Amino acid sequence: MTADASLISKTAVQVRDLLQTGEVSPLDLLDTIEARIAEVEPAVNALPTLCFDRARDRARALMNKPVAERGLLGGIPVPIKDLADVEGVRSTRGSPIFADTVPAASDVLVETLEAQGGIIYAKSNTPEFGAGANTFNEVFGRTLNPWNTSRSAAGSSGGAAVALATGTAWLAHGSDLGGSLRNPASFCGIVGMRPSPGRCAATPGLPLDQTMGVEGPMARNVEDLALLFDAMVGEDPRDPISLPWDGRSFLESARSGWTPRKVAWTKDFGITPVDPEVAEICEAAARRFSEAGVIVEEACPDLSEANACFATLRAAGYVAAMKALYASHRDKLKPDVIWNIEAGLKLTASEIAHAQDQRLTLFNRAQAFFGDYDLLLSPATIVAPYPIEQTYVAECNGHRFSNYIEWLAVAYPATLWMSPAISIPAGFTREDLPVGLQMIAPPRGEHRLLAAARQLESILWPTPIVPIDPRPAA
Structure with a gap:
């Protein structure tokens, strides 16, 4: 067997099972993905950097091992977001400053995935340094939404999301600070x-x-995501905050059938406008949890400090991460990145300390809230996919935002609480554009979050909705 188009529509779990029985090989999967990329990639620009020679070398080396020793992924191809280094592969961060960079070593996360049998074959497109929830940059251009190629794919893991939706990936790596795994x-x-x-x-x-900011998994469904998450987790001494694996399979947890007793629903956390159609779609999806016997109530902890807290801590983080680049290459940074760095440079120590105090207050309120509710549900984004020419959402439901990050406020709570949060498809707008439902659990609550997400997913989508062929604007 070489390329087999029928494999594209299979789930990652199904593909992994075929690898384990020997019905397909990692090389077959690479041939299949390469053929699919040739078909759809020109219409969406999701995977601008390909490394199939390197991937095939890794696949052959993996195939020399017994099947039982090939890791959890066993040879499934995985693209890496172009913010993480892959040894020997062009890694640009979406910036002209790094347009020709070829790193000599891979990120720790990439090493972990390869040790678990992931085959790296591409870098997925991202906005410059991951800044902004619309995937475009001066190195590779725009990534287009396959549901309507005149619309944004969001970001910053936009290339990864589009690859999954169009069938040029079964699994994908991404990262998230202000919703960058959830928005796309x-x-x-x-x-x-x-x-x-x-x-x-x-x-x-x-x-x-x-x-x-965290690294995380993306997939076409909850089970596939749990499989990839199993291959990503674990402690490494090179990452001082990394956690040891707790010994439980996240895929098994997703399949466990655990059902939350009571969940909360909020359309806006009390801190942001939301498009009425998006709010309606998400609330209808959330309330279908009642079909599994779950109590769904409208409730939310007090998040009145969240906007100011997030803005301050994000700006302080930008200064820490990018002050040197700002000093040496300011002329090559996009305006939004410059604005965020300069906002951080203006902060006082007192303002940063106040934001840290606000974060602790918000965290403590969340802890109390999750004593009453197993999960908190909300829209994952406040709008449906918007025109690709807009760099960000400037207005929603009559409210004008003052900068490029304020429209992402529904993502702030999980980030500030250090909670796991997942976006699953909730439904479609009248224009047939997808809308996601966000589900948030208490910190380190991924096992129950994945079980609940899979359960609600099975109610909402008994049949898969992706992959699709790219759809041009009507």
């Missing part, structure tokens, strides 16, 4: 999960004790 999942009709900080070891950057 919502816009592209797939599943993305922000894990608790420390779950997925990665090469540390600045600040060293990073708990706002």
Whole structure:
């Protein structure tokens, strides 16, 4: 067997089972993915950097091992977001500053995935340094939404989400600070999960004790995502906040049938406008949990400090991570990145300390809230996919935002609480554009989150909705 188009529509779990029985090989999967990329990639620009020679070398080496020794993924191809280094592969961070960079070593996370039998074959597109929830940059251009190629795929893991939606990936790596795993999942009709900080070891950057930004999995459904998450988790001494594996399979947890007793629903956390159609779609999806005997109530903890807290801590983080680049290459940074760095440079120590105090207050309120509710559900994004020419959402439901990150406020709570949060498809707008439902659990609550997400997914989508062929604007 070489390329087999019928494999594209199979789930990652099904593909892994075929690898284990020997019905397909890692090389067959690479041939199949390469053929699919040739068909759909020109219409969406999701995977601008390919490394199939390297991938085939890795696949052959893996095939020399017994099947039982090939790791949890066993040879499934996985693209890496172009913010994480892959040894010997062009790694640009979406920036002209790094346009020709070819790293000599891989990120810790990439090493972990390869040790678990993941075959790296591509880098997925991202906005410059992951800044902004619309995937475009001066190196590779725009990534287009396959449900309507005139629309944004969101970001910053936009290339990964589009690859999953179009069948050029079964699984994909992403990362999340302000919703970058959840936003593109919502816009592209797939599943993305922000894990608790420390779950997925990665090469540390600045600040060293990073708990706002995390690495995480993306997939077409919850089971597939849990499989990839199993291959990503674990402790590594090179990442000082990484957590040891707790010995339980996340895929088995997703299949466990655990049912929450009571969940809360909020359309806006009390901190953001939301498009009425999006709110309606998400509330209808959330309330279908009652079909599994779950109590669904409208409730939310007080998040009145969240906008100011997030903005301050994000800006302080940008200064820590990018002050040197700002000093040496300001002329090559996009305006939004410059704005965020300069906002951080203006902060006082007192303002940063106040934001840390606010975060602790918000965390404590959340802990009390999750004593009453197993999960908190909300829209994953406040709008449906918007025109690709817009760099960000400037207005929603009559409210104008003052900068490029404020429209992402529904993502702030999970980030500030250090909670795992997942986006699953909730439904479609009248324009047939996908909308995602966000589900948030208490910190380190991924096992129950995945079980609940799979249960609700089975109610909402008894048959798969992706992969699809790219659809041009009507």
